[in-house]
Amino acid sequence: MKIVVCSLLVLSVISCIQAVSVSQCHDDETPLDDLSDRIKIGNCRKPPCRLRKNAKIAFEMKLSPDRDITKLTNSISAFVSGLPLPFPGYDQTDACKGIYSSDGKTQVGCPLNKGEDYLYRNEIEVLQVYPRLKLVVHWGLVDQDGKYLICLEVPARITN
Template identity: 25%
Template sequence: MMFKVACFFLSVAFVVGNIQITVHDCGSKDARINSIRVEQCEKEPCVVHKGANYTVQVDFTTTRNINEAHNVLHGGLGFLQVPFPLTPENACNKSVTCPMIAGNTYIYRQTMTCPSFAPSLKVTARWELKDEHGADIFCFATGLSIIS
Protein backbone atom coordinates (compact mmCIF):
# COMPACT_ATOMS: atom_id res chain seq x y z
CA MET A 1 0.00 0.00 0.00
CA MET A 2 2.79 2.43 0.91
CA PHE A 3 4.46 1.69 -2.44
CA LYS A 4 1.26 2.61 -4.34
CA VAL A 5 0.98 5.90 -2.43
CA ALA A 6 4.62 6.76 -3.17
CA CYS A 7 4.12 5.97 -6.88
CA PHE A 8 1.03 8.19 -6.99
CA PHE A 9 2.90 11.18 -5.54
CA LEU A 10 5.85 10.64 -7.88
CA SER A 11 3.54 10.58 -10.90
CA VAL A 12 1.77 13.78 -9.74
CA ALA A 13 5.13 15.52 -9.24
CA PHE A 14 6.18 14.48 -12.75
CA VAL A 15 3.01 15.84 -14.34
CA VAL A 16 3.26 19.17 -12.50
CA GLY A 17 6.90 19.73 -13.47
CA ASN A 18 6.64 18.58 -17.10
CA ILE A 19 4.10 20.35 -19.31
CA GLN A 20 3.35 20.03 -22.97
CA ILE A 21 3.74 23.44 -24.56
CA THR A 22 1.73 24.93 -27.39
CA VAL A 23 3.54 24.43 -30.68
CA HIS A 24 4.35 27.68 -32.46
CA ASP A 25 5.93 26.29 -35.63
CA CYS A 26 8.38 28.75 -37.16
CA GLY A 27 9.34 26.99 -40.36
CA SER A 28 9.62 23.22 -39.93
CA LYS A 29 10.47 21.86 -43.37
CA ASP A 30 11.47 18.24 -43.00
CA ALA A 31 9.42 17.12 -40.02
CA ARG A 32 6.02 17.39 -38.40
CA ILE A 33 6.16 18.26 -34.71
CA ASN A 34 3.80 15.97 -32.78
CA SER A 35 4.42 17.39 -29.30
CA ILE A 36 6.90 19.40 -27.25
CA ARG A 37 7.50 18.92 -23.53
CA VAL A 38 9.63 21.06 -21.26
CA GLU A 39 10.73 19.47 -18.01
CA GLN A 40 11.07 21.86 -15.06
CA CYS A 41 8.33 24.04 -16.55
CA GLU A 42 4.96 24.36 -14.83
CA LYS A 43 3.08 26.73 -17.17
CA GLU A 44 3.48 28.88 -20.25
CA PRO A 45 5.42 31.01 -20.60
CA CYS A 46 8.06 28.91 -18.89
CA VAL A 47 9.78 30.66 -16.00
CA VAL A 48 13.51 30.05 -16.39
CA HIS A 49 15.85 30.54 -13.43
CA LYS A 50 19.41 31.64 -14.07
CA GLY A 51 21.88 28.80 -13.52
CA ALA A 52 19.17 26.10 -13.67
CA ASN A 53 18.96 23.21 -16.16
CA TYR A 54 15.99 22.72 -18.48
CA THR A 55 15.22 19.79 -20.75
CA VAL A 56 13.25 20.06 -23.98
CA GLN A 57 11.76 16.95 -25.56
CA VAL A 58 10.32 17.09 -29.08
CA ASP A 59 8.35 14.19 -30.57
CA PHE A 60 8.50 14.57 -34.36
CA THR A 61 8.02 12.63 -37.60
CA THR A 62 10.41 13.17 -40.50
CA THR A 63 9.17 13.75 -44.04
CA ARG A 64 12.46 12.83 -45.75
CA ASN A 65 15.71 10.99 -45.00
CA ILE A 66 18.13 13.10 -42.95
CA ASN A 67 21.81 12.27 -42.36
CA GLU A 68 22.86 14.97 -39.90
CA ALA A 69 21.15 17.16 -37.30
CA HIS A 70 22.50 20.31 -35.63
CA ASN A 71 21.21 22.20 -32.57
CA VAL A 72 20.42 25.92 -32.96
CA LEU A 73 18.85 28.13 -30.29
CA HIS A 74 18.18 31.89 -30.34
CA GLY A 75 16.71 34.20 -27.74
CA GLY A 76 14.85 37.12 -29.19
CA LEU A 77 13.37 40.48 -28.39
CA GLY A 78 11.48 41.59 -31.46
CA PHE A 79 13.86 41.55 -34.42
CA LEU A 80 16.97 41.13 -32.25
CA GLN A 81 17.96 37.44 -32.19
CA VAL A 82 20.88 36.40 -29.96
CA PRO A 83 22.38 32.95 -30.61
CA PHE A 84 22.75 30.62 -27.64
CA PRO A 85 25.24 27.78 -28.15
CA LEU A 86 24.01 24.29 -27.28
CA THR A 87 26.35 21.44 -26.44
CA PRO A 88 26.85 19.31 -28.37
CA GLU A 89 26.18 21.30 -31.54
CA ASN A 90 25.89 18.03 -33.45
CA ALA A 91 22.52 16.71 -32.24
CA CYS A 92 23.33 13.21 -33.55
CA ASN A 93 25.93 12.84 -30.79
CA LYS A 94 23.36 12.93 -27.99
CA SER A 95 19.94 14.47 -28.73
CA VAL A 96 18.54 12.29 -31.53
CA THR A 97 19.40 9.14 -33.48
CA CYS A 98 20.91 9.66 -36.96
CA PRO A 99 20.43 8.97 -39.77
CA MET A 100 16.69 9.60 -39.67
CA ILE A 101 14.40 7.78 -42.10
CA ALA A 102 11.41 9.47 -43.78
CA GLY A 103 8.10 8.63 -42.08
CA ASN A 104 9.64 7.51 -38.79
CA THR A 105 8.95 9.20 -35.47
CA TYR A 106 11.83 10.35 -33.27
CA ILE A 107 12.31 11.86 -29.84
CA TYR A 108 14.72 14.79 -29.67
CA ARG A 109 15.94 15.52 -26.14
CA GLN A 110 18.26 18.37 -25.21
CA THR A 111 19.23 19.79 -21.82
CA MET A 112 20.52 23.34 -21.50
CA THR A 113 21.55 25.60 -18.63
CA CYS A 114 20.20 29.15 -18.42
CA PRO A 115 23.34 31.29 -18.11
CA SER A 116 23.76 33.12 -14.83
CA PHE A 117 24.70 36.28 -16.77
CA ALA A 118 21.42 36.35 -18.75
CA PRO A 119 19.34 39.47 -18.17
CA SER A 120 16.03 39.12 -16.30
CA LEU A 121 13.41 39.65 -19.00
CA LYS A 122 10.81 38.00 -21.22
CA VAL A 123 12.15 36.58 -24.47
CA THR A 124 11.03 34.37 -27.30
CA ALA A 125 13.16 31.25 -27.66
CA ARG A 126 13.52 29.98 -31.22
CA TRP A 127 14.66 26.35 -31.22
CA GLU A 128 15.77 24.75 -34.48
CA LEU A 129 17.09 21.39 -35.55
CA LYS A 130 18.94 21.88 -38.85
CA ASP A 131 20.10 19.33 -41.41
CA GLU A 132 23.54 19.00 -43.02
CA HIS A 133 22.64 21.80 -45.50
CA GLY A 134 21.46 24.27 -42.84
CA ALA A 135 17.74 23.78 -43.62
CA ASP A 136 15.25 23.47 -40.76
CA ILE A 137 14.23 19.94 -39.90
CA PHE A 138 11.95 21.47 -37.30
CA CYS A 139 11.62 24.92 -35.77
CA PHE A 140 9.46 26.12 -32.90
CA ALA A 141 9.19 29.27 -30.84
CA THR A 142 8.03 29.68 -27.25
CA GLY A 143 7.97 32.44 -24.67
CA LEU A 144 10.35 32.38 -21.70
CA SER A 145 10.52 34.56 -18.63
CA ILE A 146 14.09 34.66 -17.29
CA ILE A 147 14.43 35.45 -13.58
CA SER A 148 17.14 35.28 -10.91
Protein backbone atom coordinates (compact mmCIF):
# COMPACT_ATOMS: atom_id res chain seq x y z
CA MET A 1 0.00 0.00 0.00
CA LYS A 2 2.84 2.42 0.85
CA ILE A 3 4.41 1.73 -2.53
CA VAL A 4 1.18 2.60 -4.35
CA VAL A 5 0.75 5.85 -2.39
CA CYS A 6 4.40 6.83 -2.96
CA SER A 7 4.12 6.02 -6.68
CA LEU A 8 0.99 8.17 -7.02
CA LEU A 9 2.68 11.01 -5.17
CA VAL A 10 5.76 10.85 -7.42
CA LEU A 11 3.60 10.77 -10.57
CA SER A 12 1.60 13.75 -9.32
CA VAL A 13 4.76 15.77 -8.67
CA ILE A 14 6.18 14.87 -12.09
CA SER A 15 2.99 15.89 -13.88
CA CYS A 16 2.95 19.22 -12.01
CA ILE A 17 6.54 19.92 -13.01
CA GLN A 18 6.00 19.17 -16.69
CA ALA A 19 2.81 21.13 -17.41
CA VAL A 20 1.43 24.60 -16.86
CA SER A 21 -2.16 24.64 -15.68
CA VAL A 22 -4.09 26.53 -18.34
CA SER A 23 -7.73 26.71 -19.31
CA GLN A 24 -9.33 26.67 -22.70
CA CYS A 25 -11.05 29.82 -23.93
CA HIS A 26 -14.81 29.81 -23.61
CA ASP A 27 -15.37 30.49 -27.30
CA ASP A 28 -13.04 27.70 -28.49
CA GLU A 29 -15.04 25.17 -30.50
CA THR A 30 -12.94 22.03 -30.01
CA PRO A 31 -12.40 20.93 -26.40
CA LEU A 32 -8.92 19.58 -25.61
CA ASP A 33 -8.47 17.26 -22.64
CA ASP A 34 -4.68 17.53 -22.58
CA LEU A 35 -4.28 21.28 -23.07
CA SER A 36 -1.88 21.76 -20.14
CA ASP A 37 0.43 19.08 -21.56
CA ARG A 38 0.60 20.93 -24.89
CA ILE A 39 1.76 24.28 -23.49
CA LYS A 40 5.06 25.68 -22.24
CA ILE A 41 5.27 29.30 -21.04
CA GLY A 42 8.79 30.38 -20.14
CA ASN A 43 9.83 28.60 -16.96
CA CYS A 44 6.32 28.75 -15.47
CA ARG A 45 5.30 25.61 -13.59
CA LYS A 46 2.02 26.79 -12.11
CA PRO A 47 -0.15 29.89 -12.38
CA PRO A 48 0.01 32.68 -11.92
CA CYS A 49 2.94 32.73 -14.32
CA ARG A 50 5.50 35.43 -13.52
CA LEU A 51 6.18 37.76 -16.43
CA ARG A 52 9.31 39.71 -15.55
CA LYS A 53 9.77 43.22 -16.89
CA ASN A 54 12.59 43.65 -19.42
CA ALA A 55 12.39 39.96 -20.33
CA LYS A 56 11.23 37.92 -23.27
CA ILE A 57 8.85 35.12 -22.34
CA ALA A 58 9.07 32.08 -24.61
CA PHE A 59 5.83 30.32 -25.52
CA GLU A 60 5.42 26.87 -27.10
CA MET A 61 2.28 25.01 -28.04
CA LYS A 62 1.91 21.54 -29.59
CA LEU A 63 -0.68 21.48 -32.38
CA SER A 64 -2.50 18.80 -34.31
CA PRO A 65 -5.12 20.49 -36.53
CA ASP A 66 -8.50 18.84 -37.00
CA ARG A 67 -8.75 20.54 -40.41
CA ASP A 68 -6.44 21.87 -43.12
CA ILE A 69 -5.13 25.35 -42.28
CA THR A 70 -3.91 27.84 -44.89
CA LYS A 71 -3.48 30.90 -42.64
CA LEU A 72 -3.05 31.51 -38.90
CA THR A 73 -3.25 34.78 -37.01
CA ASN A 74 -2.25 35.42 -33.39
CA SER A 75 -4.97 36.54 -31.01
CA ILE A 76 -3.01 37.72 -27.96
CA SER A 77 -4.41 39.94 -25.24
CA ALA A 78 -4.30 40.52 -21.52
CA PHE A 79 -7.46 40.63 -19.47
CA VAL A 80 -6.93 43.27 -16.80
CA SER A 81 -9.87 43.69 -14.41
CA GLY A 82 -11.98 41.85 -16.99
CA LEU A 83 -11.10 44.18 -19.88
CA PRO A 84 -9.25 42.73 -22.91
CA LEU A 85 -6.14 44.73 -23.85
CA PRO A 86 -4.32 43.56 -26.99
CA PHE A 87 -0.56 43.03 -26.78
CA PRO A 88 0.78 45.67 -29.24
CA GLY A 89 3.09 44.20 -31.85
CA TYR A 90 1.84 40.65 -31.25
CA ASP A 91 -1.96 40.62 -31.50
CA GLN A 92 -3.30 40.10 -35.04
CA THR A 93 0.14 39.20 -36.45
CA ASP A 94 1.03 36.27 -38.73
CA ALA A 95 1.30 33.09 -36.63
CA CYS A 96 2.55 30.98 -39.57
CA LYS A 97 6.07 32.30 -38.94
CA GLY A 98 6.07 30.41 -35.64
CA ILE A 99 5.04 26.99 -36.96
CA TYR A 100 7.70 24.26 -36.74
CA SER A 101 7.86 20.53 -37.33
CA SER A 102 6.79 18.52 -34.29
CA ASP A 103 10.42 18.03 -33.21
CA GLY A 104 10.91 21.82 -33.27
CA LYS A 105 13.92 21.67 -35.58
CA THR A 106 12.47 22.89 -38.89
CA GLN A 107 10.37 25.99 -39.46
CA VAL A 108 7.53 24.87 -41.75
CA GLY A 109 5.04 27.75 -41.69
CA CYS A 110 1.64 27.38 -43.33
CA PRO A 111 -0.23 25.47 -44.69
CA LEU A 112 -0.85 22.94 -41.90
CA ASN A 113 -2.27 19.55 -42.77
CA LYS A 114 -5.14 17.97 -40.88
CA GLY A 115 -3.95 15.37 -38.37
CA GLU A 116 -0.23 16.24 -38.56
CA ASP A 117 1.70 17.32 -35.46
CA TYR A 118 3.34 20.75 -35.28
CA LEU A 119 5.01 22.99 -32.73
CA TYR A 120 4.12 26.68 -32.48
CA ARG A 121 6.73 29.03 -30.98
CA ASN A 122 6.62 32.68 -30.13
CA GLU A 123 7.81 35.03 -27.44
CA ILE A 124 6.48 38.19 -25.86
CA GLU A 125 8.66 40.99 -24.60
CA VAL A 126 7.49 42.33 -21.24
CA LEU A 127 8.34 46.00 -21.38
CA GLN A 128 9.65 48.01 -18.41
CA VAL A 129 6.75 50.47 -18.80
CA TYR A 130 4.16 47.76 -18.06
CA PRO A 131 2.72 48.18 -14.57
CA ARG A 132 3.07 45.45 -11.96
CA LEU A 133 -0.31 43.76 -11.90
CA LYS A 134 -2.28 40.52 -12.11
CA LEU A 135 -3.83 39.59 -15.44
CA VAL A 136 -5.08 36.71 -17.52
CA VAL A 137 -3.17 36.08 -20.76
CA HIS A 138 -5.42 35.07 -23.67
CA TRP A 139 -3.53 33.37 -26.50
CA GLY A 140 -5.28 31.97 -29.54
CA LEU A 141 -4.47 30.96 -33.08
CA VAL A 142 -7.21 31.93 -35.53
CA ASP A 143 -7.49 30.25 -38.95
CA GLN A 144 -8.39 31.62 -42.38
CA ASP A 145 -12.11 31.28 -41.58
CA GLY A 146 -11.91 33.23 -38.32
CA LYS A 147 -12.18 30.08 -36.17
CA TYR A 148 -9.82 29.21 -33.34
CA LEU A 149 -7.45 26.34 -34.02
CA ILE A 150 -6.52 26.54 -30.34
CA CYS A 151 -7.13 29.09 -27.63
CA LEU A 152 -6.02 29.24 -24.00
CA GLU A 153 -6.04 31.48 -20.98
CA VAL A 154 -3.56 31.46 -18.12
CA PRO A 155 -3.37 33.63 -15.00
CA ALA A 156 -0.18 35.68 -14.81
CA ARG A 157 1.38 38.63 -13.05
CA ILE A 158 3.87 41.20 -14.22
CA THR A 159 6.79 41.54 -11.81
CA ASN A 160 10.09 43.42 -11.59
